[in-house]
Amino acid sequence: MSGGVRGDSDKHSAATVTVRIQAEDFDIASEIAALAEGRADIGAVATFTGLCRDEGGRLSSLELEHYPGMAERAIRTIANEAAKRFALTGITAIHRYGKIAPGCNIVLVVATAPHRQAAFDGASFLMDYLKTEAPFWKKEHRKGGGAGEWVSAKDSDDRAKARWDKR
Amino acid sequence: MRVVYFAWVRERLGKGSEELELPENVKTVGDLIAHLATLGEEYEAVFAVPQVIRAAIDEEHADHDEAIGAAREIALFPPMTGG
Numbered sequence: 001m002s003g004g005v006r007g008d009s010d011k012h013s014a015a016t017v018t019v020r021i022q023a024e025d026f027d028i029a030s031e032i033a034a035l036a037e038g039r040a041d042i043g044a045v046a047t048f049t050g051l052c053r054d055e056g057g058r059l060s061s062l063e064l065e066h067y068p069g070m071a072e073r074a075i076r077t078i079a080n081e082a083a084k085r086f087a088l089t090g091i092t093a094i095h096r097y098g099k100i101a102p103g104c105n106i107v108l109v110v111a112t113a114p115h116r117q118a119a120f121d122g123a124s125f126l127m128d129y130l131k132t133e134a135p136f137w138k139k140e141h142r143k144g145g146g147a148g149e150w151v152s153a154k155d156s157d158d159r160a161k162a163r164w165d166k167r
Numbered sequence: 168m169r170v171v172y173f174a175w176v177r178e179r180l181g182k183g184s185e186e187l188e189l190p191e192n193v194k195t196v197g198d199l200i201a202h203l204a205t206l207g208e209e210y211e212a213v214f215a216v217p218q219v220i221r222a223a224i225d226e227e228h229a230d231h232d233e234a235i236g237a238a239r240e241i242a243l244f245p246p247m248t249g250g
Binding site for chain 2: 050064065066067069070071073074095106107127130131132133134135136137138139150151152153157
């Protein structure tokens with residue numbers, strides 16, 4: 001699954017929803033261009049990119065494990081919900097797996113809408129749900145060799161998701 | 168039934184999946200976790216605290232009180248840390 005092939009998109013009340021789980025890196029500009037192509041109703045594009053941190057120089061890489069099948073399905077459910085809730089014109093979510101070095105990309109969300117608040121909210125909503133519902137796990141690899149710990153889930157991620165319930 | 172494991176659950180059990188014949192009295196996800204805890208030392212250690220284990224039935228999130236029914240695949244894993 002790489003550039004140019006868009007067979008994995010769903011139409012959701014005129015929103016283009018694209019979800020990809022891949023080992024390869026992604027290109028933000030081309031993902032934005034793909035969402036904007038042929039449309040004149042987009043007034044706002046919000047993107048979020050999550051990168052691998054080195055945690056103060058401790059890490060040589062993060063290893064991302066995922067549950068194939070369920071990972072794409074879970075993110076697609078969230079993306080469809082975001083498209084509907086914020087009346088987005090499009091949303092793209094790409095999550096990488098495998099070993100990722102500090103400074104490299106892990107996840108991308110692009111949300112497009114007629115106005116900025118919906119685009120911001122759509123991207124933010126998707127990330128907050130993805131953190132706690134998409135079946136991915138991170139393991140630290142330390143500098144100087146040796147596997148470190150599995151990253152623990154944070155309560156703050158649960159709270160970030162919960163804030164969408166109140167609206 | 169096929170049971171699949173991820174992250175430290177997989178690592179500590181030393182396997183990513185297995186086919187299991189489940190006893191009649193295993194009706195829910197919680198029953199399955201309790202049953203697994205009886206299968207040996209590693210299993211006992213991994214499943215000693217059921218609350219830290221999340222589950223999916225046929226690739227959909229499931230609570231511990233959910234019935235397994237005619238599921239094809241049950242996944243057990245720690246809380247997710249993607250993004």
